[in-house]
Amino acid sequence: MSDDLHREVLRTQGTLTSCFGYDALGRKSWQFASRLPAEKLSRIHNPGIQPDLLVKHAYNPIHRRHQYDQAGELTRTLDKMRGEIKYEYEANGQLHSRDTGQLVDSEEFRCDAAANRLNFNTSQFDHVKDNRLKRWRDQEYAYDAWGNLIEKRSGMGKLQTFRYDCENRLVRAETLVHGKLESTGSYRYDSLGRWVAKVSEVKGRTEQKHFLWQGLRMLREESPGRSSLYLYEPGSYAPLARVDQEEGGEQQLYYF
Template structure:
């Protein structure tokens, strides 16, 4: 009865079954609840059904665009059918539409942490709502333009809502990059679906072992780390010898979004051919993962986005890339150049060069 490949077979009163590609196809809860899941050829969830005591309780069907982003869903819960369409800005959900109503989402710059939502119902005035989030960008409250709380929740450790204290309007954002589906209880997480009851994804990591040896695992510590795309990567932490429970977070000196930026693709391709590893220890530094620890050891805190820091590193990287494109840099000069960018970033973090939030100490 061996369980292969980190697949969860039983947990409490729940049993799980998978297909040959490692996708969750069946989840039984207790004696009476059965959920089934169906996928397309790219392992994307396209249909889910929930039966309770043999009676069909809910159905969900889903469609995606060529980039893998979910663009539509049709759900039926207890006989009530709802259709939604989703518009995207890059990999962030920008707009949610249903017949006669739409919601526009605004986020922190360079982040998936929500700031506000603008609702527009047909024939009515716009309604503005503000998100109030925790240290990792998870919504705790939503208030209207007058400051009245219209939605409020508390969570369990891995993101399942424990209690909806106020639920005057629908609010489905959860961990950064996640959207709650009432018909399944799962969170849509851009490139995968996440089960908040067990803190695991229901399909294997699309980037394979680059995300770690556990292909179903979420971020190691859900109070510090986030995984807005469903691509959990702990490679940097492993390279640096991260210790679980010490309160420190792994920070890329040259941020991942810069290493993956199309403008720098040729430069980093060349660097990788010479042994550069963006997840290597030389490109990392431990930063405090909580506000109290940041103040205690006098280093910038790292638990959310840091657009100002990324902009500063980008300026240095842009100069190096411009020199690289001239063709006048030798291989050794290019390696030394990227090393200088890393050293500048490390020394800047340790000396207080970069801006931090004055209240929390978080790197901006």
Template sequence: MRIDQLTRRLSYNLGGHLTQVEETGYGEKGERPQRSTYFERDSIGRLLARLNDDARQDFEYNDSDRLLSIQRKPTDSGRKLGVTAEKLEFAYDILGRLTKEASPQGALAYDYDTLGNLTTLTLPTGQHLNHLYYGSGHLHQLNLDGQLISDMERDDLHREIYRTQGKLTSCFGYDAVGRKAWQYATTLPAEKLSQIQNPLIKPERYVEHAYNSIHRRYEYDLAGELSRTLDKLRGEVSYEYEANGRLLEQNPKKRFEGEAFRYDAPGNRLNFNTSRFDHVKDNRLREWRNHEYKYDAWGNLIEKIVGIVRWQTFTYDSENRLVKTETMANSQVETTSSYQYDSLGRRVGKQSNIKGQTDQKHFLWQGLRMLREESPEQSSLYLYEPGSYAPLARVDQREGEDKNKVYYYHTDQIGTPLEMTDAEGQIVWQAKYAPWGLIKQLVVNEVEQNLRFQGQYFDVETGLHYNTFRYYDPEIGRFITQDPIRLSGGDN
């Protein structure tokens, strides 16, 4: 039983393999709905089928027990929620490495070198995203059919110190324990930088004379928490923490811009100076400033009311995935939206209507990273830092145009985009954030840019951040549904 009274009963076969999950929810008025998920297995315990109220999924394997396909067939109730029939297919080489994956959104093909590094990713368009490596196996270059995206230079510890970003070169420095200590962008090429940098000159001096507003420094306390940032655009900001690492205060050098936070024992944020709410019952936040929240029997947010003028409703499928939303403003429908997911739980489509303007997007994934975003007018290819969700570049292709446009991300020490520049080095997007990921100010907004914290995508129709398996509300710094892997997901 969870803290919010939701109960889960698990059944196993004689081999000890899970065959059924029975859940009983707990609603705001004491209602106790039930639902079940069934698992069919073969004689050696492999999952052959998964069934719930919305769909049946069938799994196929090769002789090496590697997954070959997942085929989904929706139920009548699933179709009403937007669940569609689909098939995902996978192929492998003799070493068991993934060589091809196919979905209704397109097919990807993979080629590797003798060390197992991905060398070429073939896109559904037939384009080739090529990866070049040092002998050590660390990434040195990305190019798209020979078009240079970025070159990386590394130090003796294989840490990235230079990165070409169009006409800019971004430079990075580290402290004694390997944390990012400073970064800046300059119009000087990497080979010139290596010639002029003097080891007797403190690196922060280079930061002070960097190009435009893309330069910053980071300082950390003894516990390893970020204690101070210095940024040309954002100024100086200091941070204080509780003993357990929770953020207590954010203090910009400018007066009257600081924020303080307090929490209950499990880590839920509380209204400051409000004694009525000294804890969050059942881990379901019900009030925050002028916001009110309501939940269904499974702990999913179903209503968000802001003051007396704004009301949002949320609808979910049987796997607690958000499938529909509606936003009312001043008693009028302002936005509606619907979302679709594949058999691996990745969002592959969304449709929204915002004040009468329709928007439709489809998404292609490489593993759990969003690779490609398509709308009727444009497609965008997203490229990331190696082994990370921190974005590196974006390649846009407008419908009817032969030439693409490359944009470059400039992130902070945790991979959050702060700026985006074009190939000429001009800032086309720049933002200031609140501590929990909400954008306080779009300083430059010439190009739409929806990436936020690593792995998050901003949905303008709801104000939420899509985070692969659930949605995050940056206003309050929490997710709107329970973690699907429960306590294995870590602390709140």
């Protein structure tokens, strides 16, 4: 469900209902997920409700508040599950640090003059050639002549490879761990460049999914035994709802 400015304010997720609030500048100010029925949290069914007063309600397994500085940068989040997280920025607006109060989860960042991420053990004069990041912490990246990412290596022997067609569209991805193939993904497109099919295989299990389009709006996802239908606002590309149905089961409706 959206407000008059097309911002998401309510979403149903099975037995949970998520609510979102914004400040006067349109920035997300708070959000929570509640076990209360959606009808009790919706202004359509309950016009007098004030969801912002229910952020820390006992029925909420998840809630979060956001704070911003005068430049509009996110400086602090208060999260029921993750606790307090603080953010600091450089004078040009680039993120400098993320502080969780714990050494393990906290991070610091450095960038070159073109805003490419650098490791902290590099000098202040280093830069990323051609704006293509080659190394970040325990990860290494390789690119083709057109700038497409074709290989990503990360710690613990993980390797991901990517292949593209003549129009630079991803057509296949593979993940190997210690030299053993773990998962693959193949992708197909129609003549208009729309994604129409995906075939993935994870540890020997294959899954197929097809996508049907109405113009430039994705209308339907289909996979064996399951389908999802997308509904849009009249004359708009903004999704309104999704209808899921398992084979032989009842339809489940979810609002965006």
